[in-house]
Amino acid sequence: MKKNTVVLDFIRFTIPNKIVFGRTAISKMMAIQLFMNPDVMYPALTESVNKLETLYMSSRSGDHQQVALMHQAEVEFDELFRKLGNYVDRMADGDEAVILSAGFHLAKQPSPSEKSEFSVEAGDVPGTMVLKRKALAGASAYVWQYYVGTAAPAEGDWLFASSTTQTSYLMKGLTPATKVWFRVAGVTKDGLQSFTDAIMKVVP
Numbered sequence: 001m002k003k004n005t006v007v008l009d010f011i012r013f014t015i016p017n018k019i020v021f022g023r024t025a026i027s028k029m030m031a032i033q034l035f036m037n038p039d040v041m042y043p044a045l046t047e048s049v050n051k052l053e054t055l056y057m058s059s060r061s062g063d064h065q066q067v068a069l070m071h072q073a074e075v076e077f078d079e080l081f082r083k084l085g086n087y088v089d090r091m092a093d094g095d096e097a098v099i100l101s102a103g104f105h106l107a108k109q110p111s112p113s114e115k116s117e118f119s120v121e122a123g124d125v126p127g128t129m130v131l132k133r134k135a136l137a138g139a140s141a142y143v144w145q146y147y148v149g150t151a152a153p154a155e156g157d158w159l160f161a162s163s164t165t166q167t168s169y170l171m172k173g174l175t176p177a178t179k180v181w182f183r184v185a186g187v188t189k190d191g192l193q194s195f196t197d198a199i200m201k202v203v204p
Contacts, residue, residue: 004096006089007107011078015056015070016200018077022049023152025084025103032101039087040080052077053150057179060202118196120182122204127176129201131184132168136193139186144169145195147181152198158183174203 010021026045029035038045055070085104092098099106117134131144144161147153161182162169174180179202185195 003094004092004099005094005107006085006092006099006104008082008085009105010081010085015052015074017197018074019049019053019056019200020152020198021103022052022077022081025081028101028103029084029088034091034098035088035102038084040083045080045084048073048077048080057202118184118199120199120201122201123170123172125172126204127172127174129171129174129180129182129203130168131171131182133184133186133196135167136186136188138188139193140189141165141187142167142169143185143187143192144171145183145185146171147198148175148178149181150179152200153181163187176203178203 010018013021022045026042026049029038030042052070052073055066055073059066059070088099088102088104092102096106119132121130121132122128123130133142136142141163142165143163145158146161147157147159149157161171169184171182179200181198181200183195183198186193
């Protein structure tokens with residue numbers, strides 16, 4: 001039987017999803033005794049995530065220097081979390097549950113955190129965002145959620161935006177220049193399915 005290993009798929013994520021991934025992994029691992037002494041200490045990991053997030057926000061103006069600094073911070077983030085992934089791989093020793101509990105993914109699985117099935121784009125009118133999801137087989141409805149805030153939301157922070165039968169939703173009334181997180185889940189005969197990974201956007 002093939003041994004389970006960590007896949008470093010986060011390297012291919014967009015920067016907002018890297019931020020979500022980083023915060024999730026740190027939060028999960030800090031709560032597990034097995035991961036009390038990582039190869040890269042948690043304060044350094046948190047600083048890397050915060051730095052990447054700050055530069056991502058400041059680079060949105062298009063300033064070339066800020067964009068360059070953001071990409072540099074992304075390289076640093078990738079290197080630190082690559083070391084963290086290798087640490088998880090070593091400590092888990094093939095245990096699927098341990099790998100998943102750390103917020104990483106298995107090499108045998110497809111990457112669930114960079115899903116092209118869900119997208120968020122600016123609407124034609126200020127304060128609006130267009131949310132789209134690829135049709136989910138068997139889904140009769142879709143539940144859209146959002147969260148306004150700087151840091152990635154905890155599970156209990158999400159707010160209900162709408163429930164639709166369509167695979168797209170135009171969200172209105174958002175405050176321009178605020179950071180908003182979005183996600184969506186399909187509803188089938190078996191009930192509410194898993195939510196997509198969060199996408200963060202700054203409202204235009």
